[in-house]
Amino acid sequence: MTQSQIDLFNAIKITCGVLATLGLYSVLYKETKFFRFFEHVFLGLAAGYAIVALWKETLYPTWWLKMTGVMNEGVMAEPAYWVYIILLPIGLLGYFVFSKKHNWLSRIPIGIILGLWAGQQVQIWWQTNGPQIYSSMQPVIPTETTSFFKPITTGAGFTPERIAEINAQIWPSQAINNFIFVVTLLAAFTYFVYSIELKTPVLKGFNKLGRWMLMIGFGAIFGSTVMARFALVIDRMYYLWFEWLESIMRVFGR
């Protein structure tokens, strides 16, 4: 392929992307057939691509080749394990979910998957939550009170040992931070106490504090999500205004 052919192909490809982007963004104005068309094109492409990719990238190298073996220049590079054929009927049993009479057969692969999943959950529960429980036990009493804030060590000429010593202490400002963390943690926990009635004003207040903290947390998460969406819009604008125009200008030799 010549460079001009590559440029032309690239421009056509990006123009298709631009049309699809405009089609999907047209819903911001109102829902039209133009939007619907591109929505269906997107879904069809994603489904079709996934089927091909699943065979090419996964089933062929990790199942088919293992089952049939690998020949390299007439020499058997990897032996064939025909036992892998058993996986096919087990997997196909899943499709009996569409049969009213035999849909119980689909429960066999589902049962295998559920069993594997449940076994893994037992194993990983502690792996996920254990370190977080441990790290939540934070010291709230300062071990060093000569200064309220931890001294700044950047460029202060301290030896590495002295810096390590400073960092190992709990300074009052850090102790306050830890205290806020622990109070927030306990307050959020009390919000989820449903099995006993919280009668005293202290417990009720603590419960309310938990609710407030959760709301602040949700607000922060929502803010982060909104910022993520902005980043996506900016990228689309870059694609529409710059990548597309650049590809078109290349075709016309500028």
Added chain:
Amino acid sequence: MTPEKPTFFEKIQNVDKRILYLILIVLTTIPLFPMFSSIVLPNEPAPHSQAFYYQLMSVPEGKTVFIQSDWTLSTRGENAGHIESLLRTVMSKKLKFAIYTVADPQAPGVYRKYIQSVNAERKRAGMKEYKQWEDYVDLSYFPNAEGTLNAIGSDVRKIFNKRVKDPASGKDRLVFESPVLKDVVKVGDVGLYVVITASNSFDRTVERLSDKTKVVVMCTGVIGPSTLPFFQSGQIKGASIGLKGAVDVEYMMKYGLNYPDSTGKIKVPWSGKEELKADPVVEGMTIARGSLYFMSFHAAIALLILAVTVGNIGMFMARRKKA
């Protein structure tokens, strides 16, 4: 009876959303033009981004890193900045890498495009291109994230039992014969395990591998908040979150971390970790896509704050007037 005309304050509460979209398009596009795009906004990298960069720069030269790239073009605005800065750093440090996905069959097509573009960028700048087999291996897609990650943790040689073309012999050879993976017997042998993701595939990785190797993450702002408890507990060693995370990494690629410039001034100090240091990236691009989008990002947030403020003032004044 004619309907009552809406007051000014009622009007500003009900600005047509299409006008807001139009303003957003204009505001986000203008800063992308070349006269603005060269401006590098001042930035203070977040502690989790600093930890990420430190971990990446601490991997010894020649060592292999695993990159689990679980994103597709729908999150290009954030993840493209992540993968580009990661690949530039990895290639500049002459690290080897194995790249794959456990989340989406479309993901290999996407990461291949970025390996190709960063390689083309290096070629244009007269630097060494990264070659499959010699410098990196592309292991493609593994379905069933839970099962795959479990297997990576228990026997990495069994799960990555794939073949790729060795350009020297022209034959398909087992990936563990390649210079990239020949020394990797277990997942703990890799220098770093980087997850680039737009989904909770990252949780699956932490659950199964965080006690076996050093895991760091580059993720979208949507799932960013859920990664922070893992950072605080030490289950992940660093995180580059959202567009800001991409900007942070690019900024540190340019200025280093706790790294004094020629005047002795440290541009990016790491509070509480003054004894640790990471150099800037010595070759190739540093400030790139993340920083290019950063000014547009500020403009969009300013519009959001303005719209919320104006709407609330309108509501407050309209209620007061009615009362």
